[in-house]
Amino acid sequence: MPRETSKARFARLKKIITVLDRTYPEVHCELKHTDPLELLIATILSAQCTDKRVNIVTKELFKNYRSVADYANAPLAELEQAIKSTGFFRNKAKNIRACCRKLVERHGGKVPRTMEELTQLAGVGRKTANVVLGNAFGINVGVVVDTHVARLSHRLGLTKQTAPEKIERDLMSLVPQKQWALFSHWLIWHGRRRCSARKPDCQNCEVKKLCPQIGITKRFDHG
């Protein structure tokens, strides 16, 4: 791709956002939840696991574990069993229990609303904190960078970085802050529905005219 000025990239991104907004008007977090605690638990479980599988597991889990105290007091083996099929279940169970114990001890049993407090909880990194802040509280302090967001940001020529924190910094400087949470949903939805890792459907892609298709080989691109 010929070198693009920042002004041109901003203008292109604005058009990409308009198209994605029109394409996915119903966009939302695909992890099912009814409150901040459920979203926090679901997001911890989603590490190395699909949202679909997490939703199957949490359907039962949330019936049996209704409060922070339920997780904090749960026998570890029981919690492990309940989340087993999400993978890495020993670590996840340990983190969920430790996280909820801290919520009881330090936060009155509530999920805190700041990046600093959230990232001090067991099993909660910047990505999980961004998911909770953006979706449970409507607070945009960062952009969630998962595998889809990283891949699409690169293909769309929005970053050259590969480390999630650096991709996030690039996106934060391009995307209007009020759209940070939405923007990652748009890229995640587009990544799942159109721009998959192995077989991007460039030919039918809604943003193909705005996409330099960085790293896409001709094998994929029939457009």
Ligand code: SF4
């Ligand atoms: S044109 Fe291709 S690479 Fe670009 S977003 Fe669409 S599917 Fe992905």
